[in-house]
């Protein structure tokens with residue numbers, strides 16, 4: 001397939017591009033930085049428009065771009081940036097794709113399990129309703145924008161992604177120095193559910209979504225075994241052979257991160273991948289201990 005990828009320089013994208021190329025696909029990167037090879041297409045960030053030659057032809061697009069959601073305190077400008085680079089940006093991308101001479105047939109668009117809000121103990125499937133809060137609204141707008149591509153005949157798969165595990169960055173990358181120093185531990189009371197996916201499994205799920213006609217609409221991109229936050233901390237400590245009992249108290253997180261602490265760090269989501277399981281997807285890393293060992297063992 002000829003596949004265009006937005007956000008190709010990110011944590012997921014920079015592994016996805018070689019993964020898809022190794023599988024024999026021709027991969028184009030839609031990026032904000034100047035092209036470095038003839039399969040790079042510049043997206044002009046100054047006027048926030050995707051401008052590419054409408055005569056280009058792609059069979060599918062994987063849309064990963066957007067300002068990081070959990071990197072900074074959610075000030076008003078930061079929230080506006082998160083909203084703009086999910087809803088509006090996705091709408092602009094879809095408009096540009098629809099205007100191509102031969103629009104792609106498939107759009108695989110990232111979303112997040114933040115769609116479900118704080119689910120407490122509820123087991124969340126793709127059929128579960130939209131949750132409450134800023135992140136849930138952002139995910140809803142992001143997905144609605146991607147789904148407008150259906151009107152042009154595209155199959156749209158929405159990957160509601162859990163915490164992506166790789167030692168290269170993201171949540172695990174941030175926790176590693178703390179845990180290696182022996183001062184890691186559970187976040188808050190440690191009882192909240194954490195739904196995660198090893199990056200290799202996410203790449204394989206994106207690969208499946210590109211080719212399997214059955215995959216349309218929301219797909220929970222998580223492992224089948226979510227864990228409680230406290231168990232995650234203990235498993236990480238065990239793999240690193242370090243103590244992991246120093247909690248990060250909720251009040252300190254709220255002080256440091258404000259609303260983001262409540263919606264991302266202290267909220268729990270017990271998400272199960274019902275759609276992927278129904279399609280027969282087999283995880284390389286269904287269990288946390290093996291996923292962490294694969295990333296962190298020497």
Ligand SMILES: NC(=O)c1ccc[n+]([C@@H]2O[C@H](COP(=O)([O-])OP(=O)(O)OC[C@H]3O[C@@H](n4cnc5c(N)ncnc54)[C@H](OP(=O)(O)O)[C@@H]3O)[C@@H](O)[C@H]2O)c1
Pocket residue numbers: 006007008009010011012013030031032033064065066067068069085110111112113161162163164165170171
């Ligand atoms: N990592 C996770 O744990 C996780 C969990 C749930 C959902 N997700 C979602 O999955 C997608 C991929 O995740 P990721 O971890 O690979 O993200 P990431 O590392 O933050 O990378 C996202 C990419 O988006 C582009 N980007 C950054 N700021 C932008 C802006 N202001 N405007 C437009 N584009 C911008 C950049 O690509 P260029 O510089 O190449 O344009 C960047 O490399 C994201 O949408 C993310 O929200 C990730």
